[in-house]
Amino acid sequence: MELHAVPDLPEIRPGDDIATLVADRATLEPGDVLTVASTIVSKAEGRTANLEDYPVSGRAKEIASRIEDVAGEEKDPRFAQAVLEESTELLIDCPFLLTETRFGHICVNAGIDRSNVPDHDILLLPRKPAESAERIREGLAARGHEDVAVIVTDTCGRPFRHGQRGVALGWAGMPASRDWRGEVDRDGHELGVTVQSVVDELSSAANLVTGEAADGTPAVVVRDWEFGNLEGSDELFRDVEDDLVRQALREWRFES
Amino acid sequence: MELHAVPDLPEIRPGDDIATLVADRATLEPGDVLTVASTIVSKAEGRTANLEDYPVSGRAKEIASRIEDVAGEEKDPRFAQAVLEESTELLIDCPFLLTETRFGHICVNAGIDRSNVPDHDILLLPRKPAESAERIREGLAARGHEDVAVIVTDTCGRPFRHGQRGVALGWAGMPASRDWRGEVDRDGHELGVTVQSVVDELSSAANLVTGEAADGTPAVVVRDWEFGNLEGSDELFRDVEDDLVRQALREWRFES
Secondary structure (H helix, E strand, O other), rough: EEEEEEEOOOOOOOOOHHHHHOOOOOOOOOOOOOEHHHHHHHHHHHEEEEEEEEHOOOHHHHHHOOOOOOOEOOHHHHHHHHHHHEEEEEEEEOOOOEEEEEEOEEEEEHEOOOOOOOOEEEOOOOOOOOHHHHHHHHHHHHHOOOOOOOEEEEEEEOOOOOOEEEEEEEEEEEEEEEEOOOOOOOOOEEEOOOOOOOHHHHHHHHHHHOOOOOOOOEEEEEOOOOOOEEEEEEEOOOHHHHHHHHHHHHOOOOOO | EEEOOOOOOOEEEEEEEEEHHHOOOOOOOOOOEEEEEEEHOOOOOOOOHHHOOOOHHHHHHHHHOOOOOOOOEOOOOOHHHHHOOOOOEEEOOOOOOOEEEOOOOOOHHHHEOOOOOOOOOOOOOOHHHHHHHHHHHHHHOOOOOOOOEEEEEEEEOOEOOOOEEEEEEEEEEEEEEEEEOOOEOOOOOOOOOOOOOHHHHHHHHHHHHHOOOOOOOOOOEEEEOOOOOOOEEOEEOOOHHHHHHHHHHHHHOOOO
């Protein structure tokens, strides 16, 4: 398996066609996986906003009053309002905001970014990352690059382990996971591991060559990796019924 | 970045020297990262056991009586006893066992494997995976392969997202994470993402070429990846004070 950063992508602006920008700069082969950081997808889709666009609800005001931002100051209630508008459920409301976004991803601040935004205050996640991935995939196919899977990625933290790692937000041209059920080990015992989240693993791998800083390369081509002859599934985001941690968080309130 | 599975590793037996077995089969260069699945580390370290070795405590009996194993039968209380003996904290005790292992990793059943064990009932995780990684690294250096970092990996599930992904249990020759604090984006704004868990991302990448089944290749060489000129940290496992999910789980009990 090989990973190559797509070189020399320009700063992305609203309306830019990511498929064309990548196809002009990268060698692509059938079977490749292209990962694209959600930041540039959001920029191309015009998902920037200003805090003055968010009239503050009573709930946002109340939430913001209890939490501090990175600088130790009370959180801007307009930012809390933006987070609420991007979310379907607030899992943790203090000392930070952990929410489920409208497309099912659970992350801090609904993934809203305050860096990486040249002309606005904030950058929202793509509205429907799976559709974004599909559009990029179709754009590549239209330029003769057939059979390239596309993953829209982000980085986020997690319980139990420090640090952030790359994760998938949306994908097209491949399943999210592969299922080893029924497969056996060398001794013929059925495997304990069943479902492998390959889109997340590909996103983590790509994040190793992406870089976050000024020389960041937000698109990566993965070559010579095969999904293999296994069943696939597109279920990635857990419902609360499948997730004991979500159930526990519903009953819990932070006390400092 | 390139990943190559180490070919033709034999079935590993107690006392086998993984460094020698890998060095005989793989090309290694300074700066490479070698990932090794914890299953073969455990086998080499003789971490197999039989259920009859675990006299059942009252607590194990009580725990086992409330949970069902994969086949829908009551869990073997000797297995519950083995899980307790490998753990320092039980985070979820029903409908499955989520524990913190003695070296700080949080996973189901303390990572005890019931497949992949030819002559015994169960395979325990390595006792101290960081020391295991260091031993393999020293073994490689002794064979002339200087400056190869080693990660002992496992796969496990997580809250919020379906599926398993590769994670690091222990590492040597590199920090667990790199810290982008103080770095700026193209526009000079400080980055939102700060700490990147590179050992987990490398473990996930390796798991894409490892495979879980009969043709599994439990060791992978990562080449042409650079940690870069950033600060590193070896903190990977969160303490309960840093982890709101752990705090929430302490106050929560499963009710079916």
